[in-house]
Amino acid sequence: MRDSARGLSFHVQEALDGLRQAVVMNLATLSTVAITLFILGSFLLFMRNMNENLKLLRSQLxxxxxxxxxxxxxxxxxxxxxxxxxxxxxxxxxxxxxxxxxxxxxxxxxxxxxxxxxxxxxxxxxxxxxxxxxxxxxxxxxxxxxxxxxxxGEKEVGALIKLLDLARSVGLVLVLVLGTASLMIIANTIKLTVYARRTEISIMKLVGATNWFIRMPFLIEGFLQGLLGAAIALALLLTGYPVVVARLSGIAPFLRFVTDSADLFRLSWQLVLMGVLLGLLGSLISLRRIAV
Amino acid sequence: MIQMYNVNKVYPNGVKALNAIDIHIARGEFVFLVGPSGAGKTTLMRLIFRDELPSTGHVIVDGRNIERLNASKVPYLRRSIGVVFQDFRLLDNRTVFDNVAFALRVTNTPYDEIQDRTNSVIDLLGLGHKKQFTPLQLSGGEKQRVCIARAIVNNPAILLTDEPTGNLDPDMSVEIMDILAEINKRGTTLLVATHNTQIVNKMQRRVIGLVDGRVTSDKAKGVYNY
Structure with a gap:
């Protein structure tokens, strides 16, 4: 147990070294991930609110x-x-x-x-x-x-549904494009780290480290980038959202907003999950080449 | 311990590095590999720790046929082989202790064992007082000793050294060879690729001569002659 904890701390230490070695590159990656997840989060919140209001509208019809x-x-x-x-x-x-x-x-x-x-x-x-x-x-x-x-009022509801569908498609394309960009940027950053550590990697291979052992610090690095990116996006969303809601409620009091903490909690873990997936996937893309 | 049967190696660019090699090295042997640059010495060593695969023929290391070895088993083969390069390949941002311990850390060795084995190998190579130095603060001979320490810290059955005295002055070269002879005496099979005529002639061990990828001579208690 103690040894496996030490093993993990070795990987984490190596990952943190990797992050430290290329600060600017990692900051750029982090911002891209954060922006992508912020837009994804905003989009999810928008859709959630639109659905809520559509439901309200229908119930009043x-x-x-x-x-x-x-x-x-x-x-x-x-x-x-x-x-x-x-x-x-x-x-x-x-x-x-x-x-x-x-x-x-x-x-x-x-x-x-x-x-x-x-x-x-x-x-x-x-x-x-x-x-x-x-x-x-x-x-x-x-x-x-x-x-x-x-x-x-079927036509009105139908138009609204069409609008929602359009918003959903546009949002989806936006998130896909940004997600791919994030993925590529993470992969590129990790590739640079792999390059910077080529001597370490060659020694690791030489002394018989397994492929997964060699890959682990880079995976952790990607994981941390995703996690931190998600944390930044969430912090921005959760502080910005109540302000936007307050403003809009003033302008359009007939709108209903999602402020339920369970809803926001679900959004939080969705974003964290997305961030972590982006990070891990990005590292995996650049780690394919590390093989015995 | 190491058997090669009719081994040929042709690189993708068409260079024929090894040609019909048949070599048998017994457990515990001390073997010099001599020959001009480009003769195929390094390629032959790289086949042993499966950094390369033969184009044709078979390479058997400690009973394992390396070209049939599953990729997931390769790291375990390498744990039984120590490799020392002429260019040291040390991590300049880590201390001597960490460089040596690195070989154990990355193979999931228990913490206490890492401490014990690293300390004892560093002491064996006479670097006990320089454990906390980084490679940049060491002389060429000391760096080579750190390299050897890293290669033997997990008690490999085979030690491969590629030009271990290439960067060293004659006194330092003798010192390194004495250390290698001591390691061999403890039972490790030793393969030394070298250009150092004096040392080969002085040590009177088996000498395999390699020219243009072919074995041109193979003599017990041989001299530098190919």
Missing amino acids: QLTVYLKKEITEPQKTELVSRLQGDPSIVNYRFVGRDAALKTVKEWMGWSDFEVRDNPLPDSFDVKLHEGVDFDAFVSRAKSWPGVDDLSV
């Missing part, structure tokens, strides 16, 4: 279920019983076509305008429970008897 003009009484009765029995529905309200016309007229300022043939159908205003599968409900309700169509 009221659906209108339009009935067919030729709907029969038995169909109407069955529809009511379906509305009553559906677990997704909080409440519903019947809106007769005359009442609907009146609402439209008031809304448009046409109170005095005489409409001979009311084009509007009878309808139900329906409010759903928060978090229910919106799309599933819409497709279900469309198959109910006597239902002509649903107006759900």
Whole structure:
């Protein structure tokens, strides 16, 4: 136990020596990793918040279920019983076509305008429970008897979803590009360290050190670069995020923000994991050449 | 201990370094390898610690066929072979003690054993008072002794030395050869590649002559002649 601890401390010592030997190069690597992870973290937070607000928006949306003009009484009765029995529905309200016309007229300022043939159908205003599968409900309700169509602000929600998808794709490409850049920069830094220590490595091989023993300090070096990069990115995110939230809440009080510590904790370990993976992968790329 | 059967070595650039080599070296032997520069002495040594593989033929070291040796087993072969180079290959930023202990540290030797064995080898080579010096503070002969100490600290069965006196004055050369003879007396098989005529002639050991990659002479109690 004591010896394996000493063995590990040998590797860590060698790794720290490696970091010390090329300070500028390592600082450059560290900043790149930190920037990449900061952008990744910001992106994850943005997506998380967007999803949260989309959910909120959907939960606040009221659906209108339009009935067919030729709907029969038995169909109407069955529809009511379906509305009553559906677990997704909080409440519903019947809106007769005359009442609907009146609402439209008031809304448009046409109170005095005489409409001979009311084009509007009878309808139900329906409010759903928060978090229910919106799309599933819409497709279900469309198959109910006597239902002509649903107006759900579907288009608005759809546009928002498209926007989110676009943001997700752009973010993903950005993170991929930056991640690859970080990977290459880490690999390059480690390659320089390997070059700087070629005498040590040749002696290690000569006296019978195993490949993994030789690689270990460089892996630790990459690991530390990733870990430190993640720590810097996290520090920036966790101090910057509340400020941004406070600002935005002032400007747009209707927005909901993720401030749950469990959420932020999950983000933290995701970033740390990404950093460590980047670091280890970067070192592995440059260590392929170290072989017996 | 070391057997080579019809070994040929051609480097990728087409240079034929070894040509139909057949050599058998018994356990505990002291062998000089002589020949002009470029004769293939260094290549022959590099085959023994599997720094190179033969193009054709077989190299057997301590019962292990090196070209069939799994890559993961190579480090363990090397732990049974000490290698000393003319250019020392010491780490200038580490002390004499750390340079010697390095060979044990990187092979996961227990801490107490590292201390004991390093100290005793350094004492054996007469460097006890310079343990905390760095190589930059040592003379050529002292550096060569540190190099030998590092090569023998894990009690290898074979010690390969490539021009161990190449950078040293005659007195220092004699001193180094005496140390090597002492190590051989303790049972280590010793292979010394050298250009040093005087020493070869004086020591009266087996001498293998190598010219253009071929063995041209192989005599017990030989002289510098190829």
